[in-house]
Amino acid sequence: MVRWEPGTRERLQAAALDLYVEQGFEQTTVEEIARAVGLTERTFFRHFADKREVLFDPQNRLQQAFLDAVDAAPAGATPLETVASALETAAAFFGDERRPWSRRRQSVIAANPALQERELLKMAALETSVAHALRARGIGERAAALAAGACITVFGVAFGQWIAEGEQRSLADIQREVMGELGSVAAGLAAVVAGGEG
Amino acid sequence: MVRWEPGTRERLQAAALDLYVEQGFEQTTVEEIARAVGLTERTFFRHFADKREVLFDPQNRLQQAFLDAVDAAPAGATPLETVASALETAAAFFGDERRPWSRRRQSVIAANPALQERELLKMAALETSVAHALRARGIGERAAALAAGACITVFGVAFGQWIAEGEQRSLADIQREVMGELGSVAAGLAAVVAGGEG
DNA sequence: GTCTATAGTGCGATAGAC
DNA sequence: GTCTATCGCACTATAGAC
Numbered sequence: 001m002v003r004w005e006p007g008t009r010e011r012l013q014a015a016a017l018d019l020y021v022e023q024g025f026e027q028t029t030v031e032e033i034a035r036a037v038g039l040t041e042r043t044f045f046r047h048f049a050d051k052r053e054v055l056f057d058p059q060n061r062l063q064q065a066f067l068d069a070v071d072a073a074p075a076g077a078t079p080l081e082t083v084a085s086a087l088e089t090a091a092a093f094f095g096d097e098r099r100p101w102s103r104r105r106q107s108v109i110a111a112n113p114a115l116q117e118r119e120l121l122k123m124a125a126l127e128t129s130v131a132h133a134l135r136a137r138g139i140g141e142r143a144a145a146l147a148a149g150a151c152i153t154v155f156g157v158a159f160g161q162w163i164a165e166g167e168q169r170s171l172a173d174i175q176r177e178v179m180g181e182l183g184s185v186a187a188g189l190a191a192v193v194a195g196g197e198g
Numbered sequence: 199m200v201r202w203e204p205g206t207r208e209r210l211q212a213a214a215l216d217l218y219v220e221q222g223f224e225q226t227t228v229e230e231i232a233r234a235v236g237l238t239e240r241t242f243f244r245h246f247a248d249k250r251e252v253l254f255d256p257q258n259r260l261q262q263a264f265l266d267a268v269d270a271a272p273a274g275a276t277p278l279e280t281v282a283s284a285l286e287t288a289a290a291f292f293g294d295e296r297r298p299w300s301r302r303r304q305s306v307i308a309a310n311p312a313l314q315e316r317e318l319l320k321m322a323a324l325e326t327s328v329a330h331a332l333r334a335r336g337i338g339e340r341a342a343a344l345a346a347g348a349c350i351t352v353f354g355v356a357f358g359q360w361i362a363e364g365e366q367r368s369l370a371d372i373q374r375e376v377m378g379e380l381g382s383v384a385a386g387l388a389a390v391v392a393g394g395e396g
Numbered sequence: 397g398t399c400t401a402t403a404g405t406g407c408g409a410t411a412g413a414c
Numbered sequence: 415g416t417c418t419a420t421c422g423c424a425c426t427a428t429a430g431a432c
Contacts, residue, residue, distance in 0.1 A: 029426090029427065029428090030427080030428070030429090031427090040397080041428090042397065042398090045428090045429070045430085049429090050428075050429075051427095051428070051429095078383075078386050079383055080383060080384065080386060080387055081386070113319065116319060116322070117315035117316060117318065117319045118315060120315065120318035120319060120321075120322055121311065121314060121315045121318060123318075124314070124318055142355065142376065142379045143379060143382070143383050145351075145355050146351060146352075146355065146376070146379060146380050146383045147383055149347070149348075149351030149354070149355070150347075150348070150351070150383070150384075153343075153344060153347030153348070153351065154344075156347075157340065157343050157344065157347070178340065178344070179387075181340045181341060181344060182344050182384075182387065183384075183387040184341070185276075185277055185278060185341050185344045185345055185348070186278065186348075186380075186381075186384035186387055188276050188278060188279070189278055189377075189380065189381040189384055206419085206420095227401090227402070227403090228402080228403070228404090229402085237420075237421090238420075238421055238422080239402095239403090239404095239421095240420075240421060240422075240423095241419075241420055241421070243403090243404065243405080244419075244420075247404090248403075248404070249402095249403070249404090
């Protein structure tokens with residue numbers, strides 16, 4: 001009999017998601033989650049800083065993927081070319097096999113402002129780190145911040161479509177489509193800036 | 199002697215900001231804030247849902263300003279022209295007299311992830327409502343979401359500069375500059391989309 | 397593993413404003 | 415009388431300290 005089985009984190013995450021889906025986030029206590037996998041409340045807090053964090057990847061693999069992709073982009077690439085290639089790479093993290101889990105997870109988050117806050121914090125951290133990686137490539141602070149903002153906006157819109165009911169296409173395909181639509185929206189931007197407005 | 203002085207909300211907000219600046223957000227208890235203005239903890243929670251909310255405008259006036267400005271834009275305006283005019287209008291909310299208070303508030307938020315989460319939630323709500331207002335003008339869902347994302351990104355970058363140490367220019371001036379930089383960044387977007395990437 | 401501070405909720409009582 | 419701001423008390427769960 002093993003004293004502690006491996007994959008404790010993962011089992012806590014799975015149990016938490018199940019309970020959050022079944023009875024709601026607020027109606028679920030940390031003690032319930034811990035007992036569901038044969039542990040105590042105290043152990044839960046050793047693995048996760050708080051009750052929300054259990055729905056998020058403590059290792060931030062997505063962020064690491066984005067950063068590696070930014071670093072790997074060709075030296076002469078523009079800021080938006082760089083983030084476009086980062087989005088391509090990041091899409092590999094969300095294969096078809098993860099889509100059902102992502103949908104369940106998102107339904108819980110959508111129902112709880114407290115969880116939305118945490119998700120937004122993670123996305124903001126991602127945006128900041130992408131901007132930082134762009135700056136390390138010699139891109140100016142403003143351009144880096146704006147390109148990173150565009151990157152996360154496109155990712156967010158595309159991800160929302162990826163988990164939409166009935167959606168079958170890959171995240172990469174959807175991202176390319178959304179990036180194209182961003183091109184359409186931004187097409188008149190030079191004119192807007194030159195012309196001024198009321 | 200009046201039992202209830204007016205402006206209870208505002209006095210709680212001022213006292214809370216003072217205490218958060220002096221001793222930190224986490225080191226300040228709700229009871230301290232309440233007692234600082236002669237009230238009890240229970241009354242604090244009558245006015246604000248939680249300890250963080252006291253730093254935010256419960257009336258969401260900024261959001262209302264954005265929405266009014268979007269509705270007031272000329273009928274034929276493109277999505278980005280519309281958000282550009284919304285940014286112009288919204289800038290009126292942040293006059294020079296509010297800059298010192300905004301700086302104090304931001305220094306507290308910058309030091310506390312829990313407060314950053316709340317700020318991000320407010321910004322996300324703002325973005326969503328701008329997207330919704332754009333859709334009401336007949337703009338497609340995707341274009342509306344992307345234009346709203348650009349709007350909030352520009353606002354965020356510009357606001358950060360507005361409260362930067364030594365900054366003197368108005369928020370509207372900075373926003374125009376940032377919008378111009380977004381034009382530069384987006385200039386090559388059509389080429390990126392057409393050419394694809396590794 | 398226990399112990400505690402405190403955030404936040406629910407219900408009810410009080411009392412001034414009108 | 416109604417309406418509403420305030421207070422009091424009991425209570426739970428989170429989260430951190432020891």
